[in-house]
Amino acid sequence: MKYRNAILIVLLIIVADQALKIFIKTHFSNGDEVRMLGSWFRLHFIENEGMAYGLKISESVVGKILLSSFRLVAVIFGFFLLKRLVKKGYSKGAIICGSLILAGALGNLIDSMFYGLIFSDSPPSCFSGNYDNLHNMLQNHSKEAVAHLTSFGHGYGKFLQGKVVDMLYFPLVDTRMPSWVPFFGGRNFIFFEPVFNIADAAISIGVLTLVFFQKRLIHKTHSSDSSGDNTSDNLVTQ
Numbered sequence: 753m754k755y756r757n758a759i760l761i762v763l764l765i766i767v768a769d770q771a772l773k774i775f776i777k778t779h780f781s782n783g784d785e786v787r788m789l790g791s792w793f794r795l796h797f798i799e800n801e802g803m804a805y806g807l808k809i810s811e812s813v814v815g816k817i818l819l820s821s822f823r824l825v826a827v828i829f830g831f832f833l834l835k836r837l838v839k840k841g842y843s844k845g846a847i848i849c850g851s852l853i854l855a856g857a858l859g860n861l862i863d864s865m866f867y868g869l870i871f872s873d874s875p876p877s878c879f880s881g882n883y884d885n886l887h888n889m890l891q892n893h894s895k896e897a898v899a900h901l902t903s904f905g906h907g908y909g910k911f912l913q914g915k916v917v918d919m920l921y922f923p924l925v926d927t928r929m930p931s932w933v934p935f936f937g938g939r940n941f942i943f944f945e946p947v948f949n950i951a952d953a954a955i956s957i958g959v960l961t962l963v964f965f966q967k968r969l970i971h972k973t974h975s976s977d978s979s980g981d982n983t984s985d986n987l988v989t990q
Contacts, residue, residue: 753845755835758851765855767923769950770862773917777867780892781877781897785921786889790923795886796947799915800873813913820864820912827861831855845961851943852958856979859951863916874899 780797883889925943929936
């Protein structure tokens with residue numbers, strides 16, 4: 753698999769991820785929830801200052817800057833590593849998984865780096881969860897009820913302090929646990945509860961695929977070493 757094809761995968765995911773995030777950011781109030789496919793797939797707009805699926809390493813600004821800086825270093829190293837995987841002749845599956853992980857990391861990094869500089873803050877919603885369809889929600893929002901683009905540097909935050917936009921919500925099971933269940937009896941149970949975005953999904957798919965299919969994926973399809981052996985050279989050029 754060629755490096756430019758891997759970069760194309762990264763770019764396609766970034767475009768899809770950012771397009772959806774910008775739409776949600778500029779059309780939803782913070783906390784808005786819209787049912788898309790019955791009750792099991794919803795768009796639920798939240799912002800987080802942490803890692804994938806809203807996880808955090810700290811509540812402080814310093815923690816946010818450290819996390820964003822780590823993302824930046826990881827993405828730079830990720831491009832280097834992806835190029836090495838291609839050059840070393842690893843399988844197409846391994847390169848695709850690497851591209852997914854890199855695209856996901858870069859997608860959330862863009863939020864952290866720039867969203868605080870270019871967007872106003874998102875007002876909280878007073879009608880969270882009350883929208884049965886997207887058209888109804890859009891019709892009920894005024895321009896003042898949502899965030900908007902600002903001139904660069906006049907947004908709600910500083911460089912590396914932007915909030916990551918999440919919106920994909922799949923509560924496949926929403927029920928109350930029977931009273932006889934230890935520890936959780938009588939409590940409401942939701943599966944799958946985390947709200948995430950396309951970038952988070954790309955990271956998860958890439959990592960889980962590598963974990964469960966590592967024996968099939970993590971191998972070289974040809975030798976890239978120039979040892980002077982004609983057979984190896986032929987394999988490389990085929």
